[in-house]
Amino acid sequence: MTDPITCPECRGRRGVQLGELFLSCTFCGGLGQVGGENEPAERGAEPPPDGPPPAWQHNVWSDPWIAETLKCRFCLGSKKVTHIEAGTLVIVPCRCADD
Numbered sequence: 687m688t689d690p691i692t693c694p695e696c697r698g699r700r701g702v703q704l705g706e707l708f709l710s711c712t713f714c715g716g717l718g719q720v721g722g723e724n725e726p727a728e729r730g731a732e733p734p735p736d737g738p739p740p741a742w743q744h745n746v747w748s749d750p751w752i753a754e755t756l757k758c759r760f761c762l763g764s765k766k767v768t769h770i771e772a773g774t775l776v777i778v779p780c781r782c783a784d785d
């Protein structure tokens with residue numbers, strides 16, 4: 687066990703802000719730091735089993751037909767994305783939606 691350090695993935699920002707959508711860092715689990723009891727390296731190379739990878743990282747996007755047909759991989763063209771906020775599912779405009 688080591689002292690906590692700032693997460694190298696999100697640099698302590700705890701995730702990525704996409705417009706109104708905040709995606710928790712999968713490396714540190716949204717804590718902004720790793721180490722101590724939250725040591726990913728001590729759990730092995732596998733990612734934490736807390737769910738499937740984000741939709742836009744899915745293998746399906748390696749298919750050129752899919753990538754060409756679905757213009758926005760975040761909302762699949764609906765211009766809305768679902769988002770968990772404080773335990774509640776909310777629908778927010780996608781980053782591709784017009785202001």
Ligand SMILES: [Zn+2]
Pocket residue numbers: 693694695696697698700701711712713714715716717718719
């Ligand atoms: Zn992180």
Ligand SMILES: [Zn+2]
Pocket residue numbers: 758759760761762763764765766780781782783
């Ligand atoms: Zn979109």
